[in-house]
Amino acid sequence: MSDRGAKRDLVGYGEHPPDPQWPGGARVAISFVLNYEEGGERSPLDGDALTEPMSHEIVGSPPIDARVPHIESMYDFGARAGFWRIHRLFTSRGLPLTVYAVGQALERNPEAARAMAAAGWEVIGHGWRWIDYLQVPADVEREHIRHTNETIERMTGQRPVGWYTGRMSERTRELAVAEGDLLYDSDSVSDELPYWVEVAGRPHLVVPYTLDCNDFKFLLPGGGFADGGSFHQYLSDTFEQLYEEGGRLMNVGLHARIVGRPGRARGLARFLDEIASRQDVWVATRAEIARHWVATHPADSR
Numbered sequence: 001m002s003d004r005g006a007k008r009d010l011v012g013y014g015e016h017p018p019d020p021q022w023p024g025g026a027r028v029a030i031s032f033v034l035n036y037e038e039g040g041e042r043s044p045l046d047g048d049a050l051t052e053p054m055s056h057e058i059v060g061s062p063p064i065d066a067r068v069p070h071i072e073s074m075y076d077f078g079a080r081a082g083f084w085r086i087h088r089l090f091t092s093r094g095l096p097l098t099v100y101a102v103g104q105a106l107e108r109n110p111e112a113a114r115a116m117a118a119a120g121w122e123v124i125g126h127g128w129r130w131i132d133y134l135q136v137p138a139d140v141e142r143e144h145i146r147h148t149n150e151t152i153e154r155m156t157g158q159r160p161v162g163w164y165t166g167r168m169s170e171r172t173r174e175l176a177v178a179e180g181d182l183l184y185d186s187d188s189v190s191d192e193l194p195y196w197v198e199v200a201g202r203p204h205l206v207v208p209y210t211l212d213c214n215d216f217k218f219l220l221p222g223g224g225f226a227d228g229g230s231f232h233q234y235l236s237d238t239f240e241q242l243y244e245e246g247g248r249l250m251n252v253g254l255h256a257r258i259v260g261r262p263g264r265a266r267g268l269a270r271f272l273d274e275i276a277s278r279q280d281v282w283v284a285t286r287a288e289i290a291r292h293w294v295a296t297h298p299a300d301s302r
Contacts, residue, residue, distance in 0.1 A: 012191055019247050020193060021296050026282035027246040028239065029289055030275060032097050033209070034086060034121075034254045035166075037130040038078040039109065040102030043067065052130075055255070060221045075257055079109050082260020089269055091119050093276060098286040100126035100164045100186075103148035106155055113155040122285035123152050124162035125176075132167040142175050149179060161287050162186060164209065174199055184290040192248045194293040203299030207249075207286050213238055214253035218264060228267025231259070235271040243278075249289065 022029045041052035044067045051068040053061050058071065090097050099116055101123050106113050116123050127133060128144035136144075145163070153159045161183035163176040168187050176185055177199045184194070184205040194207045213235055217224030225231040235252060242248040259268050275281050284292075 006197075009190075012195065013193065017193055017247065018297055020249070020293070022247075022282045023292065024280065024282060026280045028242050028248055028250055028280075029282045029284055030239075030250045030252065031207075031284060031286050031289060032090070032095065032252045032254065033286070034083075034097055034099045034256065035126060036083070036099050036101045036105055036112070036256060037126065038075045038083075038105050038257055040105035040128070040130040041075055042129075042131060043072065046104075046129075055216055055219055056257070057219070059219055078255065078257025078260055079105070079112065082256035082258075083109075083112050084115075085260045085262070085265050086254060086256055086268075087115055087119065089265065089272060090121075093272055095272060095276075095283055096121065096285045096288070098122040098124065098162070100124060100166075101148075101152055102126045102130045103128040103144070103151045105130070107151050110155060117156040117158065122162070122287045123156050123158060124160040124164060124286070125149055125152060127165050127167075133165055133169045133172060134167065136169060138169075138171055138175070141169060141172065142179075145175055145179050162207070162290065173197075173204070177204055183287060183294070186286060192242070192250075194249070194290065194297075196299045205290055205293060205299075207290050207293070208251070210251035210253055213251060215255055215259040215264065215268075216253070218258055225264075228264045228270075230267075231264060232267035232270045235268075236274060239271075239275065243281075 042048040042050060050063045050065045051071050053063045056071055056074040099121055125145060125148040128148045133141050149160050159181060161181065162185060163182060164186040165172045172187060173185055176182055184207045186207050186209040188206050188208045189211055191208045194205055196203050197206055239250055242250050259265055
């Protein structure tokens, strides 16, 4: 089972994308995503050969084949403090959120899982571990997808209808679809609107994600966002451009251990308040966006 035979689509909607007909006549739909990974990263405590070298405050740290408690504590911050700051930012404003949850990370923080469910947030799978699935055997990846979905359903009371691995393999999409009950996946950054593909001979919806309006750029060596102000400015500029054009989807990617830091969170808070003052903006979960697209632009209308 593999996507090796799938062809790249470099045309997409072309010059004339469809009118998404967002609810209420909104000019822009906005999807906020929290990547919940803390506790699922690579660690010798979990039998890995090294301590996770990516996406933490020691930018450019080389892989270390030993336990590094200092790096572990940076991930711990996301679960212990950063998550709750983001939780307050969104719940106090009544804004919806989709969580990309690493199964093992969610299992290790039941209180956070209960808070996600109580807030009405959508929770979907992000792999059982926060690892690169490119070289993971198919049977292992299949089991990880199944186990992650079961864990989310058990801990939040909701069966996931979406999937996002991120560091995916060629077969991830087919495996996720084969697991069943999948409305969409987000393992693509190729467009600004949802689109249909064919998987195992049937239509399947992709709700594309983003790596530019994404707080991981705070941790890029020698570049990216310098502070909360630059993050806010980039989000604001993106929104204004899409609002001017109309008929687009804006995605924002967040991580508890990154934008959950106070100075960075302040920039996010400013953007949340900005969009709250606009009347024709639809802030929605990815499941809500997917269901709207299925109803408005069904696969047989392509």
